[in-house]
Structures are given as C-alpha cells and as structure tokens.
Amino acid sequence: MRTCVYPGSFDPITSGHLDIISRIVDMFDRVLVTVLNNSTKLSFFSVEEKLDFLRKSTAGYSNVVAGYHDGLLVDFAKANSARFIVRGLRAISDFELELQMASLNKKLYPSAEMVFLMTSTDYSFVSSKMVREIGSLGGNLQTLVPDAILEDVTGRLRVI
Ligand code: ADP
DSSP states (O other), rough: OOOEEEEETTTTTTTTHHHHHHHTTTTSSSSEEEOOOOOSOSSSHHHHHHHHHHHTTTTOTTEEEEEOSOOOHHHHHHTTOOOOOEEEEESOOOOHHHHHHHHHHHHHSSOOOEEEEEEOOGGGOOOOHHHHHHHHHTTOOTBOOOOOHHHHHHHHHHOO
C-alpha cells in the first residue's frame, strides 16, 4: 500500500491544491490531505471549516482522506505509514523553503521521500492568500476555488 501525505495550511483549499490532488490520486493508493497547524501563519478559516472544504472538494476521490495534525509532519507520516510527502511548486520563490523543509524532513524520517509536482500553468498564480483577498473584496472566486465550495467560501469571505 503506497500512502502519501499532502500537507498544507489549506486556508482555504484552492483550485491549485485540487489540481495537485487530482494528479496524485492515481500515483498512490491512499492520499492523506492533511491540515497542519502552522504556528507562523495565522489562519482565517477554522480547522473544521478547512476540513469541510477539503472533504467537499475531494468527494469524488475515494482514496483521499482529509485530516488534521497538530505537531510535526514526519510524526504524522510515520504514524500513518506514509513514506511519501507531496508538495506543489509554483515559482522559484517556493523552492528555497521547500528545499530546507525537505532536508529537515529527511533528517527526521530518513526513509521518507519528498515528491514535488510542478503547478499547472493555469494555477501558477493561485494561492489561498489571493483567494481570501479577492473574496473579501467581493471578487468572483470561480475557477480559483473548487466548484463544490464556491458558494460557502464566497459567502464566508463577503462578511469580513
Ligand atoms: P503551506 O502553508 O504549507 O505553504 P499551502 O496550503 O499554502 O501550505 O499549500 C500546500 C501545498 O500546496 C504547498 O506545497 C504549496 O506549494 C502547494 N500549492 C499551493 N498553491 C498551489 C498551486 N496554485 N499550484 C500548485 N501547488 C500549490
């Protein structure tokens, strides 16, 4: 059984994240899309909302499990027998931090493999931060977030 973890803040999940998920579901038997508590980033959405959005967005994939972990990514991966950790890369600016995290994860969990997927060009400019900004200013989020959560996210951001 090949299990991978796709970790992130998912604040909220975007079409860019879903694109990565849609490409890894065929590569692994089980895909654990995991909201990590990132102490350096203040979240807008609650963990419950993030999980609800993840579940609605990935409802069509039977091997995706959405979850939450408050602690080290490698501990979560080990506990779930997941040897593969997936990350998406958008621009060169993502690379430096990803390389640092990959090296640290390898030190903490030597048998783990980091798997990097390049963003599809359609989504290279999409980030959760942009979604929050555009949504709070009343902009149209269609194509930026998965269709299944468009209404929920739009409604939630309008009230800021
Ligand atoms: P983090 O806060 O850990 O960066 P994010 O929720 O922003 O987590 O993203 C999770 C993962 O998805 C990261 O590897 C990030 O680079 C990747 N990602 C984010 N947006 C996109 C996108 N538009 N296309 C491809 N990968 C993306």
